Amino acid sequence: MVLGKRLRHLRERAHVSFEEAARAVEVTPLTVRRMEKAEVGLKIPYVKELLRAYGVPSPEIDDFLDLTREANQPGWWHQFRDVVPEWFSAYVSLESEATVIRAYEPHYVPGLLQTEDYARAVLRAGFPNDTDEEIERRIALRVKRQRLLSKADAPAIWAILEETALRRPVGGAEVMRRQIDHLIEALAMPKVRLQIMRFAAGPHPGAFGPLHYFRFGFTELPDVVYTEGVTGAVYVDQPGEVVTCLEVLDRMAVQAEPVGETIPILAELRKEL
CATH class of the missing domain: 3.30.870 (Endonuclease; Chain A)
Structure with missing residues (x-):
């Protein structure tokens, strides 16, 4: 949820529309919306291309991707699924x-x-x-x-x-x-x-x-x-x-x-x- 909101902030700061963001990663605008709302998982390749499209510097991209990998790890309660x-x-x-x-x-x-x-x-x-x-x-x-x-x-x-x-x-x-x-x-x-x-x-x-x-x-x-x-x-x-x-x-x-x-x-x- 935190990373999704940060993605939205970065997109809006770069004045990139949902449609433009979707074209950058070859998905639908709805998928971008769902990523920002944490309704779907954050795929590393998609996140990387979105951050590039938003003009984020490479070191910040690497930091964001590290957080994304961490967020994608199952919680400890996953063992009780x-x-x-x-x-x-x-x-x-x-x-x-x-x-x-x-x-x-x-x-x-x-x-x-x-x-x-x-x-x-x-x-x-x-x-x-x-x-x-x-x-x-x-x-x-x-x-x-x-x-x-x-x-x-x-x-x-x-x-x-x-x-x-x-x-x-x-x-x-x-x-x-x-x-x-x-x-x-x-x-x-x-x-x-x-x-x-x-x-x-x-x-x-x-x-x-x-x-x-x-x-x-x-x-x-x-x-x-x-x-x-x-x-x-x-x-x-x-x-x-x-x-x-x-x-x-x-x-x-x-x-x-x-x-x-x-x-x-x-x-x-x-x-x-």
């Missing part, structure tokens, strides 16, 4: 590159904060036809995603969790106790913030389903919002729609219990198990 739906691989990619992740979860503890036993129970319910081996592969992916939290440049995580998610008996009482303990431990991390939306808070603007927001350290990358359903997901990056989703998260953050109340509430819920 047998258990990762195509629509979810983009989520893992966004999660891996984000500097800020905000989330609203109405049903379950966010994946980055789940214990293995809790994840196993959730995945077993979500993929009832999977073999034990496939479930364990999904858990392995989730555990590897969680390494993100211990990195030196870990993203800031701010999640709002429905009280329902903490009262739902996922895996039984002992699994839930360990899960709540894990959340309390996670809150000791400087970049993890968790709020709980109590039943008593009543209706709120995000009650339609899970909502995840990503912000990145690249100026070329827009903020992205992810929502999901039974058969797939929607990724939103149009500024107006992203701002609307961010406003929803902000309003919920005001309506949910303050961050300082999260650990006492978790301790209270644990005693009830």
